[in-house]
Amino acid sequence: MATKTANRHIRTKGDVAFSMGNYFIFFILAMICAYPFYFLIINSISANDVAALGDVRLFPIDIHFSNYVQAFKLPGLPLAAVVSLARTALATTFVVLSSALLGFMFTQDRMWGRVFWYRFTIITMYFSAGLIPIFIIMKNLGLTNNFWVYVLPWIVQPFNIILVKTFVESMPKELQEAGELDGAGILTIFFRIYLPNMTPILATVAIFTAVAQWNSFQDTLIYITDQKLYTLQYLLYIFINQAASLAQAAANAGGNVGQLANAATQQTASSIRTTVSVIVVLPIIFIYPLFQRFFVKGIMLGAVKG
Template sequence: MPKTSDALKRTRGDVPFALVNYVGFLLFALLCAYPFYFLIINSVSANDVSALGDIRLWPEGLHLSNYSQILQLDGLSAAAVVSVARTVIGTACTVLASAFLGYMFTQERMWKRSLWYRLIIFTMYFSAGLIPLYITMKTLGLTNSFWVYILPAIVQPFNIILVKTYVESMPRSLQEAAEIDGAGTIRTFFRIILPNMTPILATVAIFTAVAQWNSFQDTLLYITDQKLYSLQYLLYTYTNQANSLAQAAQNAQGNLGAIVSAATTQTPTSIRMTVAVLVVLPIIFIYPLFQRYFVKGIMLGAVKG
C-alpha cells in the first residue's frame, strides 16, 4: 500500500509539471512560428492596410495578386534557378566531401592524418580576410562564375568534425570484415560506411542546404553578371529598392492604374513581405523531410570528451 500511495503521489505531481511543459513549449513554438505567419498574412492582405501596419493576427482583404505581380519581376525566375542549382549541387558536393574526409580522418594508415586534420580545423578560427579571399577567387577565375557558389564551400571543418565523430562511434568490426573480404579503402567507404551514415549526412545536408539557400554575400562580392544573381541577393536588392519597384509595378498597369483598387496596388511593404515568403517557403517545406534524422545525427556526431 505505501508503494502504491507513493506512485499515485508522483503521478499526480507529474501532471501539473507536464502541463506546464506542454504550455511552455506550445507558447515557444507559437513565438517561433509567428514571424513566418506574419509574413504570409501580410503578403495576402489588402496592400493599403498592410502598408499601415494594421495586420497583426488575421489577414484582411484576401488576394493573391501580390504573388502574380512579384513573379513577373525581371530576373526572378533566373535567380530561382541559380538558387536551386547551387543548393542542390552545393549540398551534394559538401555532403560527399564531408563524408569522405570524415571517414579518412579515422583511418590510422592515412599519411600525416593528424597534420591534415589540424590544418582543416585551423581554418575554423583563422582567416586571411576579405581582400585576400577576393584576390584568391579572382586569381582562380571564380569571379562571375557559378562555381564560386560551390567550390569554396565544399570543405566545411565543422561538418567534418561531426562526420568523423560519428564514424568513430560505428562498430570497427564493419570495416574489418570488409577488409578481410578484400575491400579497399574506397570500396569500404562506398559499400559499408556511407550507407550507414544516413543520420549524420542528413544533418550535414540540412546545415548546408540552409546556408546555400540563404547566402547572398558571395553574390554581392564576386558576381556582377545579372544572370548569376541568386534569389536571396534579389531579395536584398528588392528590399533596398522597394519604393521604386512599387512605382514600376503601378506604372506597368497602364490605363488600368486609375481604376485598380488600392487593396491590390503594390506597395514597398507588400513587395518585401511577398518576396520574403517566396524565399523562405522552400526551406520550410524541405526541413521536415530531414527532421527525423536531425536530432539523432547531431547527437551521435557530437564531439566526445
Template sequence: MAKKIKQGVSPAMRRTKGEKVYNVFNIIFFLLFAFICVYPFYYLIVNSFSDNNASAAGEVMWWFKGFHLENYKNVLALDGLATAAWISVARTVIGTVLTVLASAYLGFMFTQQKMWHRAFWYRFVVITMYFNAGLIPMFITMKNLHLTNNFWVYILPAVVQPFNIILVKTFIESIPPSLQEAAEMDGAGTLTVFTRIVLPMCTPILATVGIFSAVGQWNSFQDTLIYMTDSKLYSLQYVLYTYINQANALAASVRASTGSAVNVAALATQQTPTSIRMTVSVIVVLPILFVYPFFQRFFVKGMMLGAVKG
C-alpha cells in the same frame, strides 16, 4: 474493487501533485515557445495575402483582410526572377551534393590510422574554423583563380566545411570497427569500404550535413554582392534583397534605376513597401521550409552522433 486496483498501482507510476503541476507548466511553456517560433512565419504569410493598405497600417495580425494574390503575381512577373531562381536552385543542389560527399569522404579518411600524416591534415583542416584571411584577401584569391563572375564561386569555397567534417568523423567513430576489419579481410579496399560499408550507415549524419549546407546555400546572398557583376548570375536572394531596398526608397530607386528596374518601379507604385517585404520574405523562406520535414527524422538521429555507443 476500484480501491484494490488503486492500491495495486506501482509507486513508480504514481505522480505527486508537484509533478502534475510541473507537467502542466512544462506543456504551457513549450506551447508558448512553439507559438513564438511559428507566428513570425504565419504573420508574413497572412500579410502577404492581405490588403496592402491594411497590412501597411498594421491592421493584419491574426487573419486575412481583403485576401488577394496580386502580390505574388506581380513579384513573380519581375524580369530576371526566373533566372535568379534557377541560379539559387542550381547552387543549392550542386553545392549540397558536393559538400556532403566531401564531408563524408574526409570524415571517413580522418578515422583511418593508415592515412598519411592523418593527425596533421585533420588539425590543418580544423584550424581554418578559427582563422580567416578576411574579405579582401579572399576576393583577391577568387579573382586570381578567375572565379569572379563565375557560377563556381558559389560552390567551390563551400565544399570543405570543417564543422561538417567533424560531425561525420565523430559519427563514423561510433560505428563498430569490426565491420571494416571484416570487409578488409574479404579483400575490400579503402574506397570499397567507404562506399559499401560506411556510406550507407551514415545516412542520418549526412542528412544533417545536407540540411546545414542547403540552408546556407539557399540563404546566401553576400557572395553575389562581392563576386558578381553579371546580372545573369545573380542569386534569387540577392535579387529580392535588392528589390526590398528599392521598395524602402521608391523615389530614389525610380531616379537611379535603369533598364529592367522600370518594372520594379511600376510594381512598387501599386504596392506598399510593407507588402513587398512580406511577399519577398515568404518567397525566400518557403522553399527551404518545405525541404526540412523530409529530413527531420534523419536530422534528429544525426545530431545525437555517438551519444549511445555499443
C-alpha cells in the same frame, strides 16, 4: 505482471502539472518563433492598402493572391530562383560527399600524415586571410562572375568533417574488418559499408549546408556583378532597399489597368517586401520536415564520442 506494475511510474498531480506547464511554455515559445513567418504570409495575401497601414496582425483581410503573380514578374526573380536552387543542390551534394569521405579517411590509421592533415584542415576554422586577400584569390582563379564561386569554396567544411569523423568513430570497427576479410578495398568499404550507415549525420550536414547556401547573399554581393547570376537572397536584399521604386514601376507598367485596379491589389513597398520574403523563406522551411527525423540523432552522435 507484478514486476511490470512495480516498475511503472505512477504519475502524481505534481507530475501532471509539471508536464502541462512544460507544454504551455513550449507552445508559447513555438508561437513566438512561428509568428514572424505567419505575419509575413498574412500580410502578403491581405489587402495591400490595409497591410501598408500595419492593420493586419492576426488574420488576413480581403484575401487575394495577385501579389505573388506580380512578384514573379519582377525583373530577374525567376532566374534568381533557378540560380539559388542550383547552388543549393550542387553545394549540398558536394559538401555531403566531401565531408563523408574526409571524415571517414581521418579515422584511418593507415592514412599518410593523418594527424597533420586533420589538424591542417581544422585550423582553418580559427584563421582567415580576410576579405581582400580572399577576393584576390577568387579573381585570380577566375571565379568572380562565375557560378562556381557559389559551390567550390564551400566543399571542405571543417565543422562538418569533425561531426562525420566523430560519428564514424562511434561505429563498430568490425564493419571494416569484415569488409577487409572479404577482400574489399578502402573505397569499397567506404561506399558499400560506411556511407549507407551515415544517413543521420549526413542528413544533419545536408541541413546545415542547404540552409547556409539558400540564405547566403554576401558572396553575390562581393563576387558577382552579372545579373544573370544573382540569387534570390540578393534580390530580396535589393528589393527591400528599393521596394518603393519597384512598387511605383509596377503601377506604371500596368497603364490603364493599374489606374483602374482596386487599391487593395495595387502594389506597395510593403506588399513587395512581404511577398518576396515569403517566396524566399518558404522553400527552406519545407526542407526541415524531410530531415527532422535524422537531425537530433545525427547531431548527438556526431558531437559526442562513445
